[in-house]
Structure formats: structure tokens, C-alpha cells
Amino acid sequence: MTKGMRKYFKKKIFWFVITLVAAVILNFILPRLMPGDPVNAIVGKNVSPGATPEQIQEQIAFYKHQFGLDKNIFGQFWDFIKNAVSGTFGVSYNQYPRLVSDIIGAGIWWTVALQLPAILVGWLLGNLLGALAAYKRSFWDKALMPVSLFFSAIPAFGAAVILLVIFAVTLGVAPVNGAYDPGMIPGFNWKFISSVIAHYQLPFWSIVLISIGGQAVGMRSMSIYELNADYVKYARFLGVKDKKIVRYVFRNAMLPQVTGLAMSIGSMVGGALVAETIFSYPGLGMSMYAAINSSDYPVISACTLIITIMVLLASFLLDIIYAFIDPRVKAAQFD
Numbered sequence: 001m002t003k004g005m006r007k008y009f010k011k012k013i014f015w016f017v018i019t020l021v022a023a024v025i026l027n028f029i030l031p032r033l034m035p036g037d038p039v040n041a042i043v044g045k046n047v048s049p050g051a052t053p054e055q056i057q058e059q060i061a062f063y064k065h066q067f068g069l070d071k072n073i074f075g076q077f078w079d080f081i082k083n084a085v086s087g088t089f090g091v092s093y094n095q096y097p098r099l100v101s102d103i104i105g106a107g108i109w110w111t112v113a114l115q116l117p118a119i120l121v122g123w124l125l126g127n128l129l130g131a132l133a134a135y136k137r138s139f140w141d142k143a144l145m146p147v148s149l150f151f152s153a154i155p156a157f158g159a160a161v162i163l164l165v166i167f168a169v170t171l172g173v174a175p176v177n178g179a180y181d182p183g184m185i186p187g188f189n190w191k192f193i194s195s196v197i198a199h200y201q202l203p204f205w206s207i208v209l210i211s212i213g214g215q216a217v218g219m220r221s222m223s224i225y226e227l228n229a230d231y232v233k234y235a236r237f238l239g240v241k242d243k244k245i246v247r248y249v250f251r252n253a254m255l256p257q258v259t260g261l262a263m264s265i266g267s268m269v270g271g272a273l274v275a276e277t278i279f280s281y282p283g284l285g286m287s288m289y290a291a292i293n294s295s296d297y298p299v300i301s302a303c304t305l306i307i308t309i310m311v312l313l314a315s316f317l318l319d320i321i322y323a324f325i326d327p328r329v330k331a332a333q334f335d
Contacts, residue, residue, distance in 0.1 A: 111283035118207035126215025134223030152213030177280035
């Protein structure tokens with residue numbers, strides 16, 4: 001490894017650590033700036049109708065002590081760090097005494113199972129269509145690009161609502177909400193699996209549809225840029241076969257698309273919020289939505305911290321990988 005490469009890696013690690021520290025601090029502070037008092041909300045739901053003011057104050061003091069809210073801001077921050085390092089993230093305010101890690105553990109696999117395949121399918125289809133539109137032009141370009149532009153302009157909630165109204169409400173061929181039929185006990189049997197697959201379709205395709213358009217537009221633009229580059233014209237002048245040229249063209253055009261894929265995967269927990277909320281899908285996005293409504297600071301902080309770390313790791317790993325696979329980045333690191 002050259003001296004330039006070592007310097008490059010040290011610089012990336014330094015900024016990764018600085019960004020992570022800043023993100024941890026913001027993840028602690030921002031939820032606490034939200035209006036509303038979670039303790040008063042909990043006591044208001046649990047207090048008996050005939051409770052005296054003294055009893056109400058005792059309950060408030062009890063919950064504040066349980067949540068560590070009777071400490072100053074630095075004490076609360078230290079508790080937040082200890083809970084994050086331990087992996088429990090503390091106790092949920094809204095679902096006391098349930099641990100935040102249990103809430104996240106129950107929802108994160110539903111989110112990954114929904115988001116990851118949808119992101120990958122949308123990325124693959126979008127890039128394939130964009131490459132065809134750039135290389136074949138004529139019909140592919142005229143037919144695909146208006147459709148791609150249309151889908152890329154639809155917001156996430158718009159695609160979800162359209163699919164919900166058409167297929168669930170109007171046609172009745174898909175379930176309206178949830179991840180499986182109500183009252184069904186999860187288990188490894190065909191009845192449960194078929195119910196999960198049926199409920200999976202609409203959230204899955206709502207994510208795929210909005211992913212295809214943006215990927216197709218981006219891939220088409222990058223491919224046209226590469227096809228008109230000087231090295232392509234020179235290679236054709238030398239008589240290099242078109243198949244070989246196209247392989248290099250699309251490899252270069254794919255680099256920014258790989259960046260987009262990595263960032264999409266890194267932020268997939270945050271992207272799950274819209275689809276999961278509209279379809280009442282029991283993933284991490286739905287848990288975060290419920291936590292925001294109830295000012296459940298530990299759950300909000302844990303979810304946003306997970307999103308932040310995933311995005312930072314995706315960005316960091318991309319920078320490291322690019323140093324090896326992208327000749328332009330690699331050449332810049334030589335002594």
C-alpha cells in the first residue's frame with residue numbers, strides 16, 4: 001500500500017469518527033426538543049380517576065426516575081451512551097417496561113425483508129431499462145423515458161396510496177394492511193407463509209416502482225455521457241468491436257449507480273417509514289412512527305442512530321472500495 005493510500009484511508013477514518021460523534025450527539029438532543037412531555041402522557045393514561053394530586057405527582061416522580069429524566073442533561077446523555085453501547089438502548093417510554101432493543105428486534109427483520117429485495121429489484125430493473133434506452137435509443141428511449149420520468153416524479157406515499165386504492169380497495173385482490181392475516185399465529189407453515197406473501201406484494205411494488213424511475217433516468221444520462229466520450233470515438237476509429245466498447249461504457253456508467261445503491265441500502269430503515277405506515281406493516285418504520293407520536297425518546301434515538309450508522313458505514317465502505325476499483329480515485333492516491 002502506497003503512502004498516498006494510507007493517507008487517504010486515515011483521512012476517511014478520521015472524518016467517519018468525527019461525523020459519528022456529531023451524529024450521536026444530535027440523535028440524543030433532537031428528540032428531546034420535540035414538544036410534549038412523555039411522562040405526563042403515560043401518567044395521564046394510567047392514573048386512576050380518583051387519584052389525588054399527591055398520588056399523581058408520585059407517579060410522575062416514579063416514571064421520571066425509571067427513565068432517568070430526573071437527572072441533568074449530562075447524566076441523561078451518559079445513560080444514553082451506556083444503553084447504546086450495551087445494545088439495549090434503554091427502556092421504551094410508551095411500552096414500559098419493554099426494552100427498546102426488543103422493539104427494534106421485532107421490527108427490523110420485517111423492514112429488511114421488505115426493503116432490501118425491493119431496493120435491489122428496483123435498482124436492477126431501472127439500470128437495465130436506462131442502459132437499453134441509452135444504447136438502443138428509438139423505441140426504447142421514446143417509450144421508456146417518459147414512463148421512467150413519470151414514476152420518478154411520484155412521491156413514495158403517492159405510489160403506495162395508488163396501489164392501495166386500485167388493488168386493495170377497488171379490485172380487492174390484495175390485503176389492505178398488515179403483514180399477515182389478523183389472529184394468525186406466526187409459524188413455518190404454508191398457511192402463514194402464503195398470508196405473508198399476499199400482504200407483502202403492495203408494499204414491495206410501491207417501493208420498486210419509485211426506485212425504477214430514478215435509476216433508469218440516472219443510468220440513461222450516464223450511459224449517453226460515456227457513449228459520447230472521446231475514448232469511445234477513438235476506440236471505434238481503431239476498429240474495436242462494439243461489444244467490447246459497450247462493456248467499458250456501462251462499467252464506467254455504473255459507478256455512480258453503485259453509489260446510489262449503497263446509500264439506498266444504508267438508508268432503507270428510514271425509507272421504510274412511508275410504506276410501512278400506509279400499509280400498517282409491522283417493521284421498524286412503523287415503530288418509529290408510533291414513537292414519534294408518543295415522544296418515546298429512546299425508540300426515536302435508537303432508530304435514527306441505526307439509520308445514521310448504516311448510512312455512514314455505506315458511505316465509508318464505498319470510499320474504501322472506490323480507492324481500489326475506480327482508476328481515477330486510485331491514481332490520485334499514488335505518491
